[in-house]
Amino acid sequence: MKDVQNQPDARKMSIDRVGVTRLRYPVTVLDRKNGIQHTVGDLEMTVSLPHHFRGTHMSRFIEILNEHHRELHIDKIGDVLEKMKSRLEAEEAHIRLRFPYFIEKAAPATGAMGLVEYTGLYEGSLSGKMDFMLGVEVPVTTLCPCSKEISESGAHNQRSIVRIRIRYSSFVWLEDLIETAEACASSPVYSLLKREDEKAVTETAYSRPMFAEDMVRDIALKLEQDPRILWYGAESENMESIHNHNAFASIERWKTGAGRKS
Amino acid sequence: MKDVQNQPDARKMSIDRVGVTRLRYPVTVLDRKNGIQHTVGDLEMTVSLPHHFRGTHMSRFIEILNEHHRELHIDKIGDVLEKMKSRLEAEEAHIRLRFPYFIEKAAPATGAMGLVEYTGLYEGSLSGKMDFMLGVEVPVTTLCPCSKEISESGAHNQRSIVRIRIRYSSFVWLEDLIETAEACASSPVYSLLKREDEKAVTETAYSRPMFAEDMVRDIALKLEQDPRILWYGAESENMESIHNHNAFASIERWKTGAGRKS
């Protein structure tokens, strides 16, 4: 049977990235408290393609995934990328995995337990050396400092999504990044709040007003102080309760002295 | 050329609805203030198919749309449905059109003008008689009565989406439904707010706390009192600022004495 993908190509045009996107797969990932967590990943796996091949072999991406028995722990990403490079005869390999991630959180007054959903992100590239980025999306409450300052009572507040991505020199947990995001918000969000808890959350948020700008700055300062972190991106998108559009702020930095990816 | 769709079908199974979905089309709709408004519609057009035909003729839906020169004013929906019934030789025809709809709104203190986006909905069916439903989605602010009552200061609030649908006996504007929704919220939302306006919106919302339950009840009461309206559905979905899930409430009623669709 003819291998059309392996045919020579005369166009002299290499391709940066070719592969599969929107591939959904059940995976297990590392969980700081429970060891592992079962979740469902949304995957993108691509490789570079030299100018002399007509196409890549898409089925090999799935075969590599299968060999890992659905375990996509953070420390397996390097292996997956190595296999992608060698099996697909590529100079570069890239993987991106997004997944819902749940943590049990105690309500602030009653201690009632509830699960909160976050989104985890692993993004890795391998050419000569490995480049790995860990990310997280964290829902939080933000309360507007301007609205509080100028109003006789109350202040507009809303659900916001904080996104943090880092490159690091030694291991960082998703949970560490989530704690950083929640510590810099007006308040964390919870799934289960009794009346006493709702009082506590409301009063905490009112006592800690934060612009999107404040939040990304405070997160950036915390990440600056963490010696494990080489690069970071921090952004906040506030689903403004007084508008039908969002307020947004973003900071991205290589730390001084960190080996910048060329 | 063979007409495969027109082939007889032996399965003795009529089809309730067959047609096109996710069809996007530029349309003009009626605008209370400006006469017409240009927008982009998302359309679903379907007909019933008797058991003895194998398939419908999908291209005819598009032809009918084209004949209307992109005008899908509310009073043309009946014509479109008539044409769908006759050209597709169907017992029943259905259309659903959703579209972004913009209204210029003055900020509450400075009067600064800004455009707010709503979603309009026309939904029509024609079998023996015509059944038409007008709908709208309205972003608003809601502020939690419980949070206000139990907290020393502040109260959680958030962006909410109110959805109203009605069947009516005499013409109702989209704008009428939007005004109803905004009048029953803690506050409308705006695209342009100066500091004085933000103060006004914050204080108004704080003075008018509303559960999702309160809002749908107040909307329902207003719709009950409007003699033009025969049937209504009112719902509110609050993107809770203290949770990562939404709070929801919904009421749907035929008014006493209104001719219920069998």
Next chain:
Amino acid sequence: MKDVQNQPDARKMSIDRVGVTRLRYPVTVLDRKNGIQHTVGDLEMTVSLPHHFRGTHMSRFIEILNEHHRELHIDKIGDVLEKMKSRLEAEEAHIRLRFPYFIEKAAPATGAMGLVEYTGLYEGSLSGKMDFMLGVEVPVTTLCPCSKEISESGAHNQRSIVRIRIRYSSFVWLEDLIETAEACASSPVYSLLKREDEKAVTETAYSRPMFAEDMVRDIALKLEQDPRILWYGAESENMESIHNHNAFASIERWKTGAGRKS
């Protein structure tokens, strides 16, 4: 602390449904082959609210979920609904759970194994009696009979989504409905196909051309013949490769003699 939700309400307006939406929760569901499957649910839980109460107690929905230790097997839905009714003092309770569901499937020629993603749906209501609906979304290939008939070679084909929902008198597996959908398509889809498999899938699809209309009729006929099933809805939405819109067909029926829900 005041219980604002429990306050009397003078508006004389009961609420059909009030509760939580877009609640994401890790759950386990029954799996025909492996016993259970870990997945992530998207939940909607609502109850009716009598006219004399101002609001419902949203936190109780989460508490009920927690008591089930993340197990939302199909045979637990009744218990969950009972608890919702009693704890929230409601006449009616509703739950809807959607979740990604994976099945290992062998490629048609080489037998290579790969996981395919489906979407499962449990929808239950409890007022006097229980009403339960099981649903599934199945991606398949459809190849157009008209295009094949009139063209000298080739035929347009595309990814389609089949949706089946049933009410039943004795237990039906999600896997049963998935097999029904795949048996009525031009071909199932796979995640892993080697060249021999791609040849088989292409030739199978070309030999089994199916309109959206054909597919829903064949599914309906199969469901008619299954004595366990009382009611069914079958629809297909084809992401037409020759259009930027979709083709759609839908059939919904109570079987003759089945106890129709009033």
Next chain:
Amino acid sequence: MKDVQNQPDARKMSIDRVGVTRLRYPVTVLDRKNGIQHTVGDLEMTVSLPHHFRGTHMSRFIEILNEHHRELHIDKIGDVLEKMKSRLEAEEAHIRLRFPYFIEKAAPATGAMGLVEYTGLYEGSLSGKMDFMLGVEVPVTTLCPCSKEISESGAHNQRSIVRIRIRYSSFVWLEDLIETAEACASSPVYSLLKREDEKAVTETAYSRPMFAEDMVRDIALKLEQDPRILWYGAESENMESIHNHNAFASIERWKTGAGRKS
């Protein structure tokens, strides 16, 4: 009234981008055939914020938009960015506008006219100098060369989305990029096809099999040959009819000799 945003900030942390996202606004854009086209934009407008200011003034973004009377022609983007820089006292300003864009297209055999939806993209940045990117998303048909080669009859095909972005030295129409994408696909897609047209489209696609890899290479070659273009990105995402995931290929290049943005 206190200007909280204007307060000094002691954190010594400048912010890369701050502003509004998911802002929807009715806009007119240039249309090669009809002069202008009315559509609905999805906007992101951000500026940099120096370390010594606490916050930006979000309402000014909306004011700038309003002054343009809803006209966001491509040649106004520079003015908008200039105003953003000066009114918000920023070093850098960014804007991104996405909008549905419709072109009337004649069916290949009968010449029947129908509107096809594309997505337009304007993306501009202004710091010292202006950087502008024009983009488009084009739905097309792709037919798999491997499937055709190895199968006795038929070949799998599907709807694909081609995305092209360019930086240019002299004006390029959206329509030019759309023609490039459609010329490199197995076939364009249409909204209105009669039977003769469906035959033509099916046979054309079968005679022009294209991998995602082929398509992005052919597009890249065309863009390489266009002297107006300095930089390009071309990608194709195929909604594979035989899988539930997509096939993807992407090329991004500064042309030799083109002034690369530092």
